[in-house]
Amino acid sequence: MTGYYDIVLGLIPVALxxxxxxxxxxxxxxxxxxxxxxxVAMAIIGHAMFVNTPSDVPDEPQSxxxxxxxx
Numbered sequence: 224m225t226g227y228y229d230i231v232l233g234l235i236p237v238a239l240x241x242x243x244x245x246x247x248x249x250x251x252x253x254x255x256x257x258x259x260x261x262x263v264a265m266a267i268i269g270h271a272m273f274v275n276t277p278s279d280v281p282d283e284p285q286s287x288x289x290x291x292x293x294x
Contacts, residue, residue: 231271239264 239260246256271277 227275228271228277231267234267235264238267 241260242263243253243256243260246259247253251259
């Protein structure tokens with residue numbers, strides 16, 4: 224199953240290479256297209272690191288029952 228971070232890892236080179244190629248095809252010079260593509264790739268990385276942060280999943284789900292007393 225593909226998770227969010229798998230998609231992010233796939234989008235980084237797609238953004239860098241795809242946007243650079245598309246902007247070059249449209250007529251923007253390569254020296255301007257590469258920084259634009261890299262800014263988009265950095266935005267994707269920043270979103271994955273700071274907005275949708277990775278978090279640890281607890282090993283065992285917590286039960287809804289209160290603990291039993293020994294008294």
